[in-house]
Amino acid sequence: MEAVTIKRVTEAELAKELREQYMKNPPEGMTSDEVRDLSYDDLLDMDYFLHEFDDLEDDDFGEEGFYIF
Template identity: 55%
Template sequence: MEDKQLVAELKKKYIENPPEGMTPELVKNMSDSDLLDMSYFLSEGDYDDEYDDEGFFIF
């Protein structure tokens, strides 16, 4: 997936359902880099099953 396409999908997702403390207008005006960073940090906990307590990948 291209970065522009990913950014467009993330922007649409977060405009429709903004994170707590944000408004759709704030999301709309975010830079691509800020949007990608926000998405990374918001989804960081979604990968807990892949990592053990030390943060290493378990094979």
């Protein structure tokens, strides 16, 4: 069994990485300049809401089709 090492990351470090990522590829409706001007909190909130439902993509709920409950 392989041991898993988890690196602790501060919010400031995460926000810095996210800022660089989103400045290279800004979300739809935003520019790199707008991303640069976001506060750490706003940047982290934006990332959260952009990926809020990513873990639900494999779930069949909400897909078109016939359901029997």
